[in-house]
Amino acid sequence: MRRLTPFLGLFVFIAAWDLAVRLTGAPLVPSPWEAFRGIGELTARGLLVKYVVASLFRVTWGYLLALVFAVPFGIAVGMSPRAQATINPLLQVLRPISPLAWIPIAILWFGVGDFSAVFLIFLASFFPLAVTAMHAVHDVDPVHLRAGENFGMSRGELIAHVVLPAIVPQLIVGMRIALGIAWLVVVAAEMIAVSSGLGFLIVDARNAGNRYDLVVAGMVMIGVIGIVLDLAMRRLEKLDFVRWGYVEG
Amino acid sequence: MSKVEISNLSMRFGSTDVLRDINLSVREGEFVCILGPSGCGKSTLLNIVGGFIQPSAGTASIDGVPVTRPDPRRIFVFQERGVFPWLTVDENVAFGLFRLSEAEKRDRVTRYVQLVGLAGFENAYPRELSGGMKQRLEVARALAVNPDVLYLDEPFGALDSITRLQMRRELLRIWQAEKKTILFVTHDIEESVQLADRVVIMSARPGRIRRILDIDIAHPRDLSAPRYIQLRDIIFSEIGLAHQV
Ligand SMILES: Nc1ncnc2c1ncn2[C@@H]1O[C@H](COP(=O)(O)OP(=O)(O)OP(=O)(O)O)[C@@H](O)[C@H]1O
Numbered sequence: 019m020r021r022l023t024p025f026l027g028l029f030v031f032i033a034a035w036d037l038a039v040r041l042t043g044a045p046l047v048p049s050p051w052e053a054f055r056g057i058g059e060l061t062a063r064g065l066l067v068k069y070v071v072a073s074l075f076r077v078t079w080g081y082l083l084a085l086v087f088a089v090p091f092g093i094a095v096g097m098s099p100r101a102q103a104t105i106n107p108l109l110q111v112l113r114p115i116s117p118l119a120w121i122p123i124a125i126l127w128f129g130v131g132d133f134s135a136v137f138l139i140f141l142a143s144f145f146p147l148a149v150t151a152m153h154a155v156h157d158v159d160p161v162h163l164r165a166g167e168n169f170g171m172s173r174g175e176l177i178a179h180v181v182l183p184a185i186v187p188q189l190i191v192g193m194r195i196a197l198g199i200a201w202l203v204v205v206a207a208e209m210i211a212v213s214s215g216l217g218f219l220i221v222d223a224r225n226a227g228n229r230y231d232l233v234v235a236g237m238v239m240i241g242v243i244g245i246v247l248d249l250a251m252r253r254l255e256k257l258d259f260v261r262w263g264y265v266e267g
Numbered sequence: 268m269s270k271v272e273i274s275n276l277s278m279r280f281g282s283t284d285v286l287r288d289i290n291l292s293v294r295e296g297e298f299v300c301i302l303g304p305s306g307c308g309k310s311t312l313l314n315i316v317g318g319f320i321q322p323s324a325g326t327a328s329i330d331g332v333p334v335t336r337p338d339p340r341r342i343f344v345f346q347e348r349g350v351f352p353w354l355t356v357d358e359n360v361a362f363g364l365f366r367l368s369e370a371e372k373r374d375r376v377t378r379y380v381q382l383v384g385l386a387g388f389e390n391a392y393p394r395e396l397s398g399g400m401k402q403r404l405e406v407a408r409a410l411a412v413n414p415d416v417l418y419l420d421e422p423f424g425a426l427d428s429i430t431r432l433q434m435r436r437e438l439l440r441i442w443q444a445e446k447k448t449i450l451f452v453t454h455d456i457e458e459s460v461q462l463a464d465r466v467v468i469m470s471a472r473p474g475r476i477r478r479i480l481d482i483d484i485a486h487p488r489d490l491s492a493p494r495y496i497q498l499r500d501i502i503f504s505e506i507g508l509a510h511q512v
């Protein structure tokens with residue numbers, strides 16, 4: 019019984035949704051059943067897999083690129099008070115700008131297509147990752163840094179063997195948040211900058227004949243994949259060499 | 268020639284006079300306890316000898332060479348939180364051996380894990396160890412690089428009193444087996460008399476050496492022997508404490 023509890027809210031929501039559609043008789047709003055059938059139709063037409071793959075492809079590239087650049091950048095800045103004093107104000111100004119505000123510039127630079135979407139996801143992931151790495155460096159226990167120095171490590175070795183493993187637990191939390199943001203942004207980017215992917219599916223279904231059943235089907239898929247991504251990231255927190263960084267156990 | 272030579276050493280932090288004119292020489296293989304009230308500059312002194320901070324005046328030398336920075340031939344042991352939580356017992360012990368070959372590394376790790384009694388816990392993470400085990404792990408990590416001097420700053424301060432007694436016995440056993448020079452900071456009078464060849468008694472801040480006392484009792488020491496009690500009481504009165512609670 020306990021194991022079903024998480025699904026209870028979902029069940030009630032679907033029931034209420036169904037009831038509301040029946041009672042109001044709104045012509046365009048699909049019932050849960052119609053949305054479900056929409057998913058079936060998209061699968062049959064081969065669009066679902068194609069669009070899911072397209073969206074995941076963009077997220078993967080933008081996100082991995084951000085990871086590769088943001089983490090070393092964050093560590094380097096975090097370890098040097100001078101660099102931090104110089105760069106932090108800039109980061110703080112850029113960070114609150116929604117990645118979506120960059121869409122016109124992305125299109126200007128990269129045109130309509132994958133590059134624009136990847137660039138937007140890169141931007142969206144870069145800031146949270148860089149800021150997490152920067153702050154995490156400050157939390158490294160000085161005792162551990164001293165031990166590294168005592169054993170004769172160079173600065174590079176100290177970063178590889180002490181700083182990096184010490185910040186991984188916080189980094190994983192940042193990675194999870196960044197991936198969540200990336201997934202939000204890819205949908206928005208696809209509504210404007212490309213003609214494939216789950217975001218495109220949603221605008222396209224509406225524009226080409228008010229197929230709101232397909233709109234909602236797309237929304238459901240976005241939600242499901244979002245959860246799967248988040249659960250996958252959560253598993254990283256269970257790794258043996260990072261568990262110390264979270265609440266005991 | 269002495270192993271560690273501290274001469275005319277003084278330390279100020281801003282306007283605070285912390286150490287004043289410290290002179291001490293430590294023989295190779297000697298176990299020296301530095302004892303004094305809280306805030307008298309014991310940790311500061313150890314950090315200077317360890318090369319982590321520079322003195323305001325005077326020098327600390329090892330083997331005749333002035334100390335200017337940390338050196339893997341002399342390892343500083345912190346309280347138990349110095350172990351790396353992201354590494355297993357084996358990996359912690361191997362930490363300082365990053366320049367050695369895999370085979371050499373494996374030999375040393377096995378040897379020192381054994382020596383400190385952590386066999387069977389090679390793959391455990393520090394979070395799965397007790398405080399005393401973590402402390403032993405840190406000692407093993409230090410010994411693995413085969414240093415000639417060990418600095419210990421109240422290493423057993425966070426342990427319960429039973430574990431503390433056991434750890435002292437272990438440390439003495441290791442010291443006798445490995446023949447290291449040890450500088451051991453404590454504010455526990457009993458601890459200093461149980462461990463040291465000589466006890467350096469410091470005054471309150473600004474820290475000065477009040478007296479250096481030879482503990483002329485062979486190991487293992489009988490804690491109820493008249494000489495033990497006599498030496499302990501000398502320290503009590505030197506520090507200005509009546510031996511009563
Ligand atoms: N980096 C520093 N800057 C300024 N003052 C310092 C610094 N380090 C230590 N002090 C001061 O120097 C004095 C001696 O400190 P130290 O830590 O060496 O004492 P201690 O003898 O080890 O004390 P305890 O037994 O409590 O560990 C203290 O008054 C402390 O406030």
Ligand SMILES: [Mg+2]
Nearest residue numbers: 309310311420
């Ligand atoms: Mg101290």
